[in-house]
Amino acid sequence: MHTAHKKTLLLIGILLSVSMLSSLPLFAISAEEIIRKLEENQVHETARSEGKMIINDRFGEKVTTFKSWAEGEEKTLIEFTSRQERGQKILRTDDEIYLYFPDAAEVIRLQGAALRDSVLGSDMSYEDMTGGKGLLDSYRATLLGTEKIDGQECYKIELKAKGRGVPYPREILWVDSEIFVTRRVHMFSLSEKLLKEMRIEEYRSLKGKTFPVRFIIEDKMKRNSSTEFVIESIEIGVDIPSSRFSLEELTW
Amino acid sequence: MKLRKIAWRNIRRNTRRSILSMSAVAIAAMAFVFLFSMIEGMKQDVAYNLQTFVTGEVRIRHSEFEKYKHLNPLHLGVDNYTALAERLESMEAVRTISPRIKFPTAIYKEGSTYRAQGQGVDFEREAEYQGLEEYVVKGRMPRNGQNEVLVATGLAKEMNLDIGDNFTLLTQTRGRGMNAITFKITGLSHYQFDGLNNSFFQAPLDRVQYFLRMDNSVSEILIKLKENYSAEEFAAGLNSSLTDWGRPQLEARMWKDISQTYSFVVMADAIYFIIALMFFLLGSTVIINTMMMTIFERRKEIGTINAMGMTGPEIVRLFFLEAFFIAAIGSFVGVLAGIGITYPTSIYGLNFSAAMEGVDMEVSQILRPVLNFKSTLFVFLYSTFIASVASFIPSRKSAKIKPVEALRAI
Numbered sequence: 141m142h143t144a145h146k147k148t149l150l151l152i153g154i155l156l157s158v159s160m161l162s163s164l165p166l167f168a169i170s171a172e173e174i175i176r177k178l179e180e181n182q183v184h185e186t187a188r189s190e191g192k193m194i195i196n197d198r199f200g201e202k203v204t205t206f207k208s209w210a211e212g213e214e215k216t217l218i219e220f221t222s223r224q225e226r227g228q229k230i231l232r233t234d235d236e237i238y239l240y241f242p243d244a245a246e247v248i249r250l251q252g253a254a255l256r257d258s259v260l261g262s263d264m265s266y267e268d269m270t271g272g273k274g275l276l277d278s279y280r281a282t283l284l285g286t287e288k289i290d291g292q293e294c295y296k297i298e299l300k301a302k303g304r305g306v307p308y309p310r311e312i313l314w315v316d317s318e319i320f321v322t323r324r325v326h327m328f329s330l331s332e333k334l335l336k337e338m339r340i341e342e343y344r345s346l347k348g349k350t351f352p353v354r355f356i357i358e359d360k361m362k363r364n365s366s367t368e369f370v371i372e373s374i375e376i377g378v379d380i381p382s383s384r385f386s387l388e389e390l391t392w
Numbered sequence: 393m394k395l396r397k398i399a400w401r402n403i404r405r406n407t408r409r410s411i412l413s414m415s416a417v418a419i420a421a422m423a424f425v426f427l428f429s430m431i432e433g434m435k436q437d438v439a440y441n442l443q444t445f446v447t448g449e450v451r452i453r454h455s456e457f458e459k460y461k462h463l464n465p466l467h468l469g470v471d472n473y474t475a476l477a478e479r480l481e482s483m484e485a486v487r488t489i490s491p492r493i494k495f496p497t498a499i500y501k502e503g504s505t506y507r508a509q510g511q512g513v514d515f516e517r518e519a520e521y522q523g524l525e526e527y528v529v530k531g532r533m534p535r536n537g538q539n540e541v542l543v544a545t546g547l548a549k550e551m552n553l554d555i556g557d558n559f560t561l562l563t564q565t566r567g568r569g570m571n572a573i574t575f576k577i578t579g580l581s582h583y584q585f586d587g588l589n590n591s592f593f594q595a596p597l598d599r600v601q602y603f604l605r606m607d608n609s610v611s612e613i614l615i616k617l618k619e620n621y622s623a624e625e626f627a628a629g630l631n632s633s634l635t636d637w638g639r640p641q642l643e644a645r646m647w648k649d650i651s652q653t654y655s656f657v658v659m660a661d662a663i664y665f666i667i668a669l670m671f672f673l674l675g676s677t678v679i680i681n682t683m684m685m686t687i688f689e690r691r692k693e694i695g696t697i698n699a700m701g702m703t704g705p706e707i708v709r710l711f712f713l714e715a716f717f718i719a720a721i722g723s724f725v726g727v728l729a730g731i732g733i734t735y736p737t738s739i740y741g742l743n744f745s746a747a748m749e750g751v752d753m754e755v756s757q758i759l760r761p762v763l764n765f766k767s768t769l770f771v772f773l774y775s776t777f778i779a780s781v782a783s784f785i786p787s788r789k790s791a792k793i794k795p796v797e798a799l800r801a802i
Contacts, residue, residue, distance in 0.1 A: 195568070199465070199568065202567060202568055204569065224567045224569050225570075228570070239562070239572065241562075241570075243571070243572065243603055244573055245574035246560050246574065248500045248560065248572060249500075252505065260568075260570050261568035261570070
């Protein structure tokens with residue numbers, strides 16, 4: 141369910157969340173193995189969480205609260221609960237994003253350029269929530285070496301897109317070499333420009349898994365802007381009816 | 393008196409040549425009476441469009457709104473606008489006001505996305521402020537309090553929409569979140585300038601406030617003044633009043649300070665004066681040529697009158713008067729012809745819709761020239777002056793002819 145978290149968090153904008161299975165000597169494993177461990181760590185059947193998104197930009201701070209449900213790698217539903225956005229929902233199934241708004245008579249299916257729009261003015265785009273395949277299906281991974289991030293030894297891994305179906309053609313991941321969680325991610329454009337940075341600030345362990353519960357995304361194309369995601373409560377392995385991720389139920 | 397008679401007689405000696413010289417000045421004068429009328433018409437047209445649809449005569453906005461305009465800063469609005477509207481409407485100089493919310497949006501229809509510019513307006517006020525009913529070409533105006541919308545014909549055509557259709561729009565709210573709402577189309581609008589005919593729609597202000605989470609705020613208030621009130625003075629006074637009313641964050645600006653379009657038209661006006669100068673100089677070359685030929689032809693005559701006692705300056709004045717009469721008559725005829733062309737076109741207008749298609753300026757597709765007494769008088773005096781002055785060069789030459797040399801040809 142790491143990816144479920146990933147989706148849970150991704151839904152809010154995170155690309156990776158990781159928990160650690162074991163620690164291995166540095167350089168004893170390849171980049172692919174590190175990524176595999178990262179992803180194995182993420183496989184949960186279901187997850188339910190509540191949290192908040194704190195957006196800071198030049199105009200001040202804005203807090204949005206949400207609930208989310210995730211099943212497997214490719215199904216995520218987020219429902220916003222803060223006053224301004226109450227009742228709004230984002231449903232992600234496979235590679236499709238659907239938006240539900242209580243005052244709109246139709247469900248909006250996002251596609252094309254609209255996927256690059258920001259989610260509720262945050263530093264995360266809808267596009268960041270797509271791409272449910274495993275990282276190794278979409279990217280070629282190369283281990284660049286090790287670096288210390290926040291005092292922790294990390295594997296520095298470069299991901300290069302195999303095709304066009306990903307939001308970022310190149311990413312650099314710093315994966316904690318002991319607990320196999322992502323500590324930092326840089327996302328680049330085709331022209332090698334740093335587009336976004338994600339920093340994981342806090343982790344939590346549950347049922348033998350370790351996953352991020354507080355992380356910050358910065359859209360480098362925006363000035364003085366950052367979005368902090370905080371997972372305040374999370375349950376994994378809970379019963380979620382599969383109809384929850386259907387378009388019919390979205391409008392209920 | 394005698395010189396004038398001689399000059400006039402000389403003009404009539406070769407009528408065809410004189411008419412040709414006059415025609416050159418007349419054509420230039422005619423063209424510029426018409427062009428200056430077009431510019432005047434365009435100035436009035438742009439002023440009306442700006443004041444009615446874009447800026448008002450005076451516009452009130454949050455002073456920081458312009459700085460962050462590209463970010464759609466709805467939170468930098470005019471809060472508690474109803475209280476401010478009441479104060480404004482009680483002011484002697486104010487004729488009518490229009491509170492509005494402008495917002496960019498994405499419209500979704502059957503899986504396709506269209507970008508558009510929305511405007512929340514109070515339809516009851518707009519009936520008076522912009523005479524909105526005049527621009528509703530199909531259906532009816534939306535009603536306040538209803539999820540109804542008036543869509544520009546260009547947008548309706550692009551999206552294949554018609555009366556009774558729904559569309560859902562998605563946009564950023566005041567709190568920088570997102571929201572979507574579905575509106576029903578009750579009317580199609582077509583304005584006189586293209587900027588409002590494409591990707592534009594208007595919805596009831598109260599519904600727009602609701603879905604943008606604006607509470608009792610608007611993004612701007614436009615003000616139209618009664619006649620004889622200066623927008624500049626009113627804006628200056630209003631800025632002091634806004635501070636006194638505890639709203640120092642708001643700013644009132646007059647329309648000429650806001651829009652660049654009017655500045656462009658004013659600039660075009662100035663450029664036309666320079667172009668006019670060139671045209672009149674060009675027209676004057678015909679007069680100069682005629683005068684030079686006349687002087688050459690009349691060398692013997694000049695020699696004779698010089699020998700009879702006419703002084704050099706008198707001879708210069710004679711030829712200058714000839715040129716002046718030609719220029720004055722040519723200008724007068726040209727101005728009359730210009731008025732003759734301008735008058736009917738000012739009634740029926742000139743259709744520039746093909747040329748103006750897609751031009752995002754507040755210039756109407758059908759332009760009506762407006763005859764301006766000052767510019768018409770200016771064209772007459774200007775063309776007469778330029779042509780007369782230009783003829784001074786050959787006239788001076790006539791004075792240099794020596795009687796002995798001139799008479800030797802006899």
